Amino acid sequence: MLKFLKQVGDYTKEAVQAAKYIGQGLSVTFDHMQRRPITVQYPYEKLIPSERFRGRIHFEFDKCISCEVCVRVCPINLPVVDWEFNKETKKKKLNHYSIDFGVCIFCGNCVEYCPTNCLSMTEEYELATYDRHELNYDNVALGRLPVSVTHSDPIVTPLKELAYLPKGVLDPHNLPEGSRRAGKLPAEILEETSK
Ligand code: SF4
Ligand code: SF4
Known part of the structure; x- marks a missing residue:
């Protein structure tokens, strides 16, 4: 009899523990049901990169003096x-310049220290290719003017970061009293906030 009662006690304890864990899991689910959606529907929506975003490097061939500071x-x-050294002008003549974005860590050191400012960072971040060797940009590819990733395509909706949240709120949980409910389409929320 005692053994049976002990088994019932153990079983009850385990059932209570399991219910507690299920409750903990569901509390996370309910918490997320209350928050604003912050997923960007890429590629139809794209975040506007910040002003100092470090994207694809732009290079101006004519300004480069081949000093190699960027390398160092x-x-x-x-x-x-x-x-190569031009004996007539007694100056270095640049033949070719390249940066492999498959290896670059976009630290910006080369841009920072270039004495002639011929390097600059753009807002381009869409560098995906099927072949990693295509990421090795020569001076022609580096010299291409940067395109705006958020304005170059009419089907793209440019979004400011955390555009779905009320102004000044950074946490999608615990929204202030009276905030518009979660679950609206991003376009609807943007339309309302722009009024
Ligand atoms: S951004 Fe940094 S890693 Fe990339 S080329 Fe310049 S210095 Fe090198
Ligand atoms: S630091 Fe600037 S000027 Fe010097 S080689 Fe590099 S890109 Fe050219």
């Missing part, structure tokens, strides 16, 4: 500066 300050000596 790069943590992985990445930029390839191919130059």
Whole structure:
């Protein structure tokens, strides 16, 4: 009899424990049901990069003096500066310049230290390719003017970061009293907030 009662007691304890765990799991679910959606529907919506975003590097061939400072300050000596000495002008002549974005860590050191400011960081972040060798940009590809990732395509809705949240709120949980309910389409929320 005592053994049976002990088994019943153990079983009850385990059942209570299991119910507690289920409750904990559901509390996370309910918490998320109350919050605003913050998922960006990429590629139909894209976040506007911040002003100092470090994207694809732009290079101005004519301004480069082949000093190789960018190579020395790069943590992985990445930029390839191919130059030759012109005996007539007694100056270096740049033949070719390249940066492999498959290896670059976008630290911005080369941009920071270039003495002629011929390097700059753009807001381009869509660098995906099927072949990683295509990420090795030569001076022609580096010299291409940057395109705006959020304004170049009419089907793209540019979004400011956390655009679904009320102004000044950074936490999608515990929204202030009177905030519009969660679950609306991003376009609806943006339309309402722009009124
Ligand atoms: S951004 Fe950094 S890692 Fe990339 S080339 Fe410049 S210095 Fe090197
Ligand atoms: S630091 Fe600037 S000027 Fe010097 S080689 Fe690099 S890109 Fe050219």
